[in-house]
Amino acid sequence: MPNDIPSNLPPVLRPASPPTHELSDLAAHFGTEVRGNVSGVTLSGITLATADLRPGDVFVAVRGVNRHGAEFAAQAAARGAVAVVTDSSGADIAEQSGLPVVLVEDPRGILGELSAWVYSTGPANDLPILLATTGTNGKTSVSHLLEGILAQLGATTGLSSTAERHIAGEVIVSRLTTPEAYEMHALLALMRERGVEAVAVEVSAQALSRRRVDGIMFDVAGFTNLTHDHLDDYADMREYFEAKIPLFRSDRSRRAVVCIDAPSGVEILARSEVPTVSVGTPAIAENVDAASNADWIVDIREERQDGTEFTLTCRDGRTLTTTVPVIGRHMAANAGLAIVMILEGGYAWERLVEALDESRIDAYLPGRTQRVSGDAGPAVYVDFGHSPDAFEKTLAAVRRVTPGKVVMLFGADGDRDATKRYDMGRTAVQGSDILIVTDHHPRNEEPDSIRATLIEGARRARPDADIREYSPPERAILEAIALVSDGDAILWAGPGHQDYRDVRGMRQPYSARELSRRALQAAGWDVPDSAWPVPYPPDETPLSDPTRPLY
Numbered sequence: 138m139p140n141d142i143p144s145n146l147p148p149v150l151r152p153a154s155p156p157t158h159e160l161s162d163l164a165a166h167f168g169t170e171v172r173g174n175v176s177g178v179t180l181s182g183i184t185l186a187t188a189d190l191r192p193g194d195v196f197v198a199v200r201g202v203n204r205h206g207a208e209f210a211a212q213a214a215a216r217g218a219v220a221v222v223t224d225s226s227g228a229d230i231a232e233q234s235g236l237p238v239v240l241v242e243d244p245r246g247i248l249g250e251l252s253a254w255v256y257s258t259g260p261a262n263d264l265p266i267l268l269a270t271t272g273t274n275g276k277t278s279v280s281h282l283l284e285g286i287l288a289q290l291g292a293t294t295g296l297s298s299t300a301e302r303h304i305a306g307e308v309i310v311s312r313l314t315t316p317e318a319y320e321m322h323a324l325l326a327l328m329r330e331r332g333v334e335a336v337a338v339e340v341s342a343q344a345l346s347r348r349r350v351d352g353i354m355f356d357v358a359g360f361t362n363l364t365h366d367h368l369d370d371y372a373d374m375r376e377y378f379e380a381k382i383p384l385f386r387s388d389r390s391r392r393a394v395v396c397i398d399a400p401s402g403v404e405i406l407a408r409s410e411v412p413t414v415s416v417g418t419p420a421i422a423e424n425v426d427a428a429s430n431a432d433w434i435v436d437i438r439e440e441r442q443d444g445t446e447f448t449l450t451c452r453d454g455r456t457l458t459t460t461v462p463v464i465g466r467h468m469a470a471n472a473g474l475a476i477v478m479i480l481e482g483g484y485a486w487e488r489l490v491e492a493l494d495e496s497r498i499d500a501y502l503p504g505r506t507q508r509v510s511g512d513a514g515p516a517v518y519v520d521f522g523h524s525p526d527a528f529e530k531t532l533a534a535v536r537r538v539t540p541g542k543v544v545m546l547f548g549a550d551g552d553r554d555a556t557k558r559y560d561m562g563r564t565a566v567q568g569s570d571i572l573i574v575t576d577h578h579p580r581n582e583e584p585d586s587i588r589a590t591l592i593e594g595a596r597r598a599r600p601d602a603d604i605r606e607y608s609p610p611e612r613a614i615l616e617a618i619a620l621v622s623d624g625d626a627i628l629w630a631g632p633g634h635q636d637y638r639d640v641r642g643m644r645q646p647y648s649a650r651e652l653s654r655r656a657l658q659a660a661g662w663d664v665p666d667s668a669w670p671v672p673y674p675p676d677e678t679p680l681s682d683p684t685r686p687l688y
Contacts, residue, residue, distance in 0.1 A: 149189045149316075150302065150309060152326040155181045156257045160220050163195070164239045167251060172228060173220075173237035180219050183255045183319045185248070192217030195255070196236075197319070198227045199245045210234035222251070249351020252322035258329075260354035265295060265328055266335040266482050267353065269390065271381050272361030274527045275471045276339045278505050279359060282461070282475040283337035285500025289492040290484060295328040295336035297321070299521075300503045300634045305331040310636075318349050325353070335482065342380040343370055350389070358390035358411075359478045361471065363401035364526035369554040378404075385409040394478045396470060397431055398422040416477055418470040421530070435473035437466050442508065442516060442538045444497065445469045449476055455486055457494040463506045464518075465534030472498055504633025506531055509653045514662040515541075515621035517653045521633025523550065523577075525560035528630060532568030541624035545569035546617050547631050548577030548610070549587050551639075558587070562594025569628070571603045571620055575613035577631045578639040584608060610638075611652060618656040629653060 160178035164171045181193040187209050190196060196213035198206035198221055207227030210218075214234040221231040222239045231238045241247055253259035270279040280298040287294045296303035301310060304327060316324060328336055340358075344350050363378055371377040378401060385393050385405060393413040395406045398421055406415055417428030418435040428434070438446040438458065447469040450456040461472040476493070480486060510517040516539065522531050528547070536543055545565045549558050566572045574591050576584045588606055595604050607613035610632075617627050632638075632649035639645075654664045 149184070149186075149320050149323060150304070150327050151182060151191070151323040152256070152330045154330065155323075155326060156255075157181045157193075158255065160195075160237060160239075163220075163222075163251075163254070166254065167222070167241055167247060168239040169242060170228075170240040171237065172232050172240070175220065175237045175239070178219050178237060180255065182323070183252055185317060185319060187212045187216060190216045190218055194218050195220050195222055195239075197221075197244050197248060197251070198223040198231055199248075200224070200226060205230060207231040210236060246348065249318035249322070249348055249353070251352075252319040253352030255319075256322045256326040258322045258325045259352055263329070264325060265333045266357075267325075267338060267355045268335065268357050268359070268478050268482055269338045269340045269350070269355040269384060270359040270361065270474075270478075271340045271342070271345075271384050272359075272396075273364045273366050274522065274524060274530070275361035275467065275474075276341070277521065278463075278468060278471045278502050279361060279475050279478075280337040280339045281502045281505075282472050282498060282500050283335075283478060285498055286475060286479055286489075286493065287335050287337070287484075289499050290479075290488050292334040293332055295324075295331075295333040296338075297324060297336065298339040304328055305333055316349060318351050321349060322352060335479075340384060342377060345383050346370075346380045350384075353389075355384070355390040356392065356483070357478045357481045358384045358393045359474055360385070360393070360395045360402055360405045361474065362396060362399050362526070364399075364524055365557050365560060366524045366554060368556050369552075381405070382408060385411060385413070387411055392481045394474060394481055396474050397424075398428050398470060400424070403427060414477060414481065416470070416474050418466065418473065421466045421470060433473060433477050435470050437469055440464060440466070440534070440537050445534075447473065449473050457490050459493040459495070460497045462497055462500060463502055464538055465506060465531060467530045467534070468506070504635070504650070506534065506628075507633070507650065509650050509664065510657055511663040511665055514623050514657070515618070516626040517618075517657060518626065518628050519633060519649045519653060520628060520630045521635075522630050523561075525557055525564045528561060528564040529568060531630065532564070532628060535626050535628050536568065539624070539626040541626070542570040542621070543568070544571045544573065544617050544620055544625065544627045546573040546575060546613055546627060546629040547591075548575045548584075549591055549631070550578045551580035551582030551584075551587055553578075553580075555590070558590045559594030559597070562591040562596075563598040565591075565630075566595035566599045566602045566604060571605070573605045573607060573613055573617050575606075575610045576608050576638075577610075579641075580639050581641055610647075610649070614649070614652050614656045615659070618653075618660045618662075627653075 160175040196218040207230035210231040211234045220237045415431040416433045417431030419428045422428030436448045444460045446460045448458040504521040637644040638647040
């Protein structure tokens with residue numbers, strides 16, 4: 138739907154001084170037919186959504202599941218649209234708005250190219266260095282590591298990830314993992330306007346399938362891995378894998394860096410149409426021989442609660458040793474991938490060595506195995522991982538730095554890939570000493586049913602395991618804290634950085650990080666000062682009270 142963007146989502150980010158174009162030029166370049174007078178009309182923006190429409194915009198009306206966007210053309214006109222771009226089925230409806238109508242065969246299909254033309258952000262234009270990362274797990278981590286390392290090199294950076302958008306130091310909450318094409322091009326134009334030198338972009342399979350990155354040429358594409366997820370969007374894992382392949386074609390990227398710790402990476406390497414280098418981490422690779430023969434090797438040196446030290450070595454002998462500021466061998470693999478992507482993006486090896494060798498990567502990874510507890514007492518980590526593979530790797534990482542017992546707390550998304558829920562329960566119970574199942578984003582499903590499936594998967598794997606069920610999450614974290622003491626750890630997987638829960642289409646204020654802090658405080662443990670905003674409405678109950686309602 139063209140006007141279905143919830144009001145509590147952040148606005149589309151646009152340049153303050155966008156380029157302007159003649160509507161007649163747009164019609165000549167893209168249109169198959171024009172209705173109305175386009176002469177003398179200028180445009181300065183483009184949108185699919187009337188909720189985001191600004192005066193001077195072209196409104197692109199596409200057919201939705203239930204209605205055609207052309208039905209909202211009059212609303213677009215009232216908000217200042219200067220024209221409608223639509224297909225033949227929407228033209229008669231759009232014409233009633235009184236706006237000029239430019240007909241195209243497939244408005245959704247050309248939206249990326251059209252947006253690139255409007256914002257002058259196509260491959261021929263002067264843009265920041267664009268670094269794209271795709272894969273099931275690790276996209277967000279690599280994106281934030283890219284930004285952190287680039288900042289250490291002195292670059293003015295931009296970021297577009299699941300968690301946040303960053304523009305030369307300004308931080309904005311994300312709307313989607315990868316924005317719609319018109320949003321993405323507007324964001325790139327704004328970054329260029331702000332003097333951004335390099336941009337890290339998280340690119341999901343859905344973004345490629347739904348053409349959200351059309352019209353963009355990435356300087357470097359990176360690949361992390363492919364594991365069980367998103368089978369609500371794709372028929373099977375092969376279709377999901379094939380959705381990633383277009384990023385490694387010559388019309389999308391100039392170069393590529395691929396992690397080959399899993400067979401999916403090996404296949405990407407073989408099928409990439411652009412110059413590609415490989416990165417391997419033998420300590421976690423499915424095929425150790427393949428990873429050991431990569432162009433770049435990540436060798437794990439030491440794992441600590443405050444980070445993971447590794448050495449990155451090239452076949453030609455170049456090497457540096459650094460520390461990624463989170464736990465996990467997989468995080469060292471992500472950091473190695475990020476370093477090589479920056480190198481392939483044109484930054485000198487000597488600058489990377491000077492900034493990183495025998496030092497730490499200065500990057501903030503929101504909700505990625507994020508420790509919210511203090512130095513004394515149990516360690517509590519909040520993580521965004523929501524797939525079996527993510528659970529397995531993160532639990533193993535927590536186990537290696539925890540002398541005591543490991544408690545796993547998690548839930549599952551409603552209205553999303555339900556085929557992975559048994560495996561989520563299995564990997565969660567296999568990697569923990571005590572398992573607590575709670576709620577996450579139930580959306581339009583019944584939370585009781587979701588929890589039952591997760592528990593069934595866990596029971597099948599370990600019938601004798603200590604498995605507990607608590608709802609809502611506010612109670613679950615209190616119960617988890619009551620089970621641990623100094624030297625133990627809790628991994629709360631799923632919510633990560635998010636500041637809401639989706640319950641029957643409503644985004645309710647919620648923060649697993651703040652809930653964990655409050656539960657620790659209530660149990661008498663010291664916690665560090667909060668570094669993130671508390672997204673709760675005013676209430677007379679003190680925030681330190683763990684029973685205070687979040688919604």
